[in-house]
Amino acid sequence: MTRIPDAIEDDLLDVILACRPVYSRGQEVAAFELLLQGEEPSQRATLSDIEASSQVILGTYTQLFQAGRVRRVPSFLKVTDEVIMAPELPDLPKDHYILEIPEGMLLTSDRVERLSHLAQRGYRLALADYDPDDAELDVLLDVVHIVKVDTRLQDDGVLRRAADKSRDYGVEMLADNLDSRERFLRCVELGFDYYQGDFLSAPSPVKGKKITGNKILLLQLLSELHSPEASPLRLEAIALKDANLTYRILKVVNSAAVGLRREVNSLSHAIGLMGLEEIKRWANLFLVAGESDKPEALTRSMLVRGRMCEVLAEIAGRDNTINHFIVGLLSQLDALMDIAMPELMKQVPLNKEVKSALLERSGSLGEILGEVERYEQGRFDELEILQDTRYYEAAYRHATAWARQVQQAMNSGNEAR
Incomplete structure (x- = not known):
């Protein structure tokens, strides 16, 4: 029987749930959009879905580490008509949820009255899917607080009219499905309040750009870690070239993110306690x-993806789970560095299997990475590696909590420098 990580095996829900970040103009996470699928194959929440998942949503998914502290942000929750028309809603904290009216809903007088109530x-x-040229939607502009405009479907003229009309009614605006930084900046110019899409993960490659600074030292360390002749003393000799880097590594490995019971006072000591794979x-x-x-x-997105790849690999019984972690973590390195992925693969010392997964999504590493990417996008019907889909949500929730803890630990290391 495949071993399930202890952190998730007794903590399964009957819903699948992923979160898409909603950003502010400063590109901080202002909210999350919940992609939720329960017994019915829909990404709109029913009353039973809300009752089953609300405690977990509030306990894990709405909390993140940002700007030096753990904070809670609200969540957009796509709801069914059943929820809108229900005489009473489940215990739903008003500060933590934004109820999203489904696109294409028939606007009867009863529904409009219920929304107003x-x-x-x-x-x-x-x-959702607000179109300023659809006069039938005007009746809702006196009721709703936010309109979401699909930037893939609307041209610049429609976006401008949406911005003007929303301002007239005092309604906030969310630019949805942004896939490039240029499109994001245009929506900033038009005065949108919130932004959603993959624009943060889209690299803006600078020709000839190289990895610089202490990243070079980290690459030397990684190169040595991948060498069959790697030893604690050789690794420590590389790390000691930058005292601040060494201190930060020791600060983190001593933190709760690792959970060691003994204080680590040198890199060779850390390797002895944790092993080369964990230092990697x-x-x-x-x-x-x-x-x-x-x-x-x-960075948060990279951490969540890396950890979820590793946990899924362990659940699925794959070998070399640390390499699945590395593939997930580095799959957005091109966006972080603004260096095209093929060029990055020339600079980063990784084995051929890892590089092929990052470039081509090939092999076991690429298969797991692709599965996690589909999960993040809410393409739940396309998941195929695990028979029991409840483990996807548990792995994702575990990865989300782990990423928050690691960001806290790394921030503590930065502050101590």
Whole structure:
């Protein structure tokens, strides 16, 4: 029987759940959109879905480490017509949820009255797929608090009209499905309040750019870690070239993110206690951290993806789970460094299997990475590696909590320098 990680085996839900970040103009996470699928194959929450998952959502998914502290952000929750028309809602904290009105809902007088009643009771409402040229939606602009505009479907003129009309009604605006930084900046110019999409993960490659600074030292450390002749003393000799880097590594491995019972006072000591594979993990973590011109949200995304790849690999009985972690972690390194992935693979000392997974999504490493990417996008019907789909959510939830803890530990190491 495949061993299930102890952290998740007794903590399974009957819903699948992923979170898409919603960003502010400063590219901080302002909210999450919940992609939730219960017994019915829909990504809209029913009353039973809400009752089954709300405690976990509030306990894990709405909390993140950002700007030096753990904070809670609200969540957009796509709801069914059943939820909108229900006489009473489950215990749903109004400050933590934004109820998203499904696109294409028939706007009868009863539904509009019900939405107005929910708003009067203090629930925040969002309207999906808003089109300013659809006059039938005007009746909702006096009711909702946020309109979401699909930037893939609307041209610049429609975006401008949506911005003007929303301002007239005092409604906030969310630019959805942004896939490039240029599109993001255009929506900033138009005055949108919130932004959603893959634009943070889209690299803006700078021709000839190289990895610089203490990242070079980390690459030397990684190169040695991948050498069959690696030894604690040789690794320590490389790390000691940068006292701050050594201190930060020791600070993190002594933190709760690792959970050692003995204080580690040297890199060779850490290797003796943890092993080379675990040190390899942390060297990769420092490689993706500390880019001052990149938002924390990108690092968080990389951490969550890396850890989920590793946990899924363990559940599925794959070998070399640390390599699955590295592949997931580094799969957005091109966006972090603004260096195209093929060029990065020339600079980063990784084995052929890892590089092929990152470039081509090939092999076991690439298969697990692709599965996690589909999960993140809410393409739940395309998941195929695990028979019991409940383990996907448990792995994702575990990875989310782990990423928050690691960001805290790494931030503590930075502050202590």
